[in-house]
Structure formats: C-alpha cells, structure tokens
Amino acid sequence: MTPTYYLLLSALLFTIGAVGVLVRRNAVVVFMCVELMLNAVNLSLVTFGRINGEIDGQVMAFFVMVVAAAEVVVGLAIIMAIFRTRRSASIDDTNLLKY
C-alpha cells in the first residue's frame, strides 16, 4: 500500500460528513458532521506532510484543531441560545436569526 490510501480514506470521511450535513435535521448532529469533515481534512494534511517528508502538515493540522475547538465553543453556545428561545434543536424550526 502507499500513503495515498490515507488520502482516499480522508476523502471518504469528508464525503460522509458532507452528506450528513445535507441529510440530518438535528443541529447538534449537523455540527458533528462538520467536525468529521474537519477531521478528514486533518488526516489529509498529516498524510501530505508525510508524503513530502515535512512536518508543516502536522503544524497545519494542529492549527485546524485549535480553530475547531474555538468553533465548537461558539457553535454549541449558538445552538443552546436557539434551543432556549425556540425549545427545539431541529434546523427545520430555525428560520429567524432573532427570537
């Protein structure tokens, strides 16, 4: 096998995450699918760094992790704020940014 298989796995994971974002209706699950897409890109970054024999890919994956942590905090706070006013976490019920 070659390191390309890692990239194929990452592409499949990214695709599954994208389909999940399109198909699922629960806001938290949609958010988890976004996380899966970020993780898939991380895997491809690490693999690209490995193919090139450089460590920069790992550093970029590291920064993606930091951004993902910040994104999760804000995103889940938004979901909780919407849940508090609408009493629902379904994205079908959310059609306004306020109230």
Next chain:
Amino acid sequence: MTPMTPTTPLLAQATAEATVSTGEAIAFWILGPLALAGALGMVFARNAVHSALWLVLTMLTLGLLYLAQQAQFLGFTQIIVYTGAIMMLFLFVLMLAGRDSSDSVVEVLRGQRLAGALLGVGVAGLFATAMARGLADVTPAAPLDPWSPEGGGAGGLGRVIFGDYLFPFELTAALLITAAMGGMVLSFTTRHGKGGRKTQRELVEARFRGEYERPSPKPGPGVFATANSVATPALLPDGSVAPESLSELIENTSAARLEEQRRQVAGDVPKPDAHALVAPDESEEGKGK
C-alpha cells in the same frame, strides 16, 4: 481518457512499498474500516447520542492513524482534545437540549436525501479520481524519525510552531480568547431581561394567577420513598400513576411491576404492623396476610 498508470509503475510501486511498513499497513486496514464504520454510524444513527458515540469511535481511530504515521504528538492531541474535550462538550449539549434528540423521519424537502446521497457519491468519485491521477507519479518521502529533533514528536513540532509559525500561533491565542468571550455572551441569561429567569416570589405569584398549568410543583418520581429512580412514576392516593411524574426522556417503569406498591398505596392491602419490632418478610407482605 488516458490510463492512470504511472510511467514507471514497478519502480514507483517498489519505493512506495518501502515507505509503508507492514505493521503500518496492517494498522491501516484495521483502523480505516473502523473509522468509516464510525462515520457511517454517525450519519445513520437515529439517536443523536448514538451519533456522538459513533463519532468518538472515528476520532479515536483517526488519532491512532496519526500515531501510525509517526505523528505522535498530534495523535495524542487528537485523542485528548477531540474525544476528551470536544466530544464531551457535544454530549453535554445533547443532554441539555435532549428533548428532541432523535431526528424526525419526515422529509421536509422532497427527494433531499436522495439528492444528498447522489451528491456524496459524486464528490467521493471526484476526490478519488483527482487524487489517484495527481499522486500516481509521486514518490513518498521516507517517514520522519520521531526521535530526531526535526521529527514528528513534540520537540520537532514545537521547534516549528515557535519558529516559523510563531505569528499564527499568537493569533490562535486571540482566537481562543474571542471564542471564550463569544461563548460567555451567547450563553448568558439576564434575570431582568425579557424572558429572563424569574425570582421565586414572581414564580409563585404567577402560578397562583394561573399562568402555569398547576399551582404546585409537579409530583416527583418514586413511590412514596419505595424507589428514588426517575423512571419510577409517582402514584396518586387511589393507586393510579400520576401522569405529570412520567419522564418524557427515559423509559418509565412499566405499570405491571408497580402492581404491589399500587395496591399498598390504595389501601387494598393491610399496612405492616406498626408494633412489630421486625419487619415481616417481603413474600408474606406481598400476599396480604
């Protein structure tokens, strides 16, 4: 369409085989399907909590795949940060907003799921062919030695982060502080604002004005201290189950198992003798001697 074989297939294949050890190949063929299974389970699980647990599986296997690729520090960071912190945060929010944690089966847009699946197949095919063609001639470099100062261990990573990537690293500090502030602002509820929390006095007055369903609090779970489980509903004086005490989230204890306690509460069975020093056996009490 030109064939996808590289110009020197045998040579490229041989060097590529040399960079991936047999142990790593075995690890990949075990962990890769596990990661895919976790991802598919997350998308297809009806219950959102099950989805989160499937995603934990995927993230754990991804961390192990980083380890297999000689990225030790990143692998452990993945396990600690993602499965340890981020997924637990997800589970907390699911438990807090868990009232409709299961997805509705109704399709709001007609044919949306089919279109999404077709799009997914298309995107996967696009990625796969692009990478297979783009990387056919690439000879992978030898993996980094994690024990050398320039390798994939914490030392090598720190050398690059605090050297070449120092300014982006400083920017992440600003990003994290902004995110923490945003989380606090969004989750902050004021007591005095519109829709804010009421004081205990305001709540009692509102209850007696009839703004709520009932003036008293809802009956708690448990059958007169015979059980303190949330799953056990409260019983009314005639022995019937109080509907307000049934939990919406969890499966309640079935009425058949409560039969004996219902009869006791309703007074059909004589009470245990208050003067007896020793409580009678459970079996004798159940027969109603």
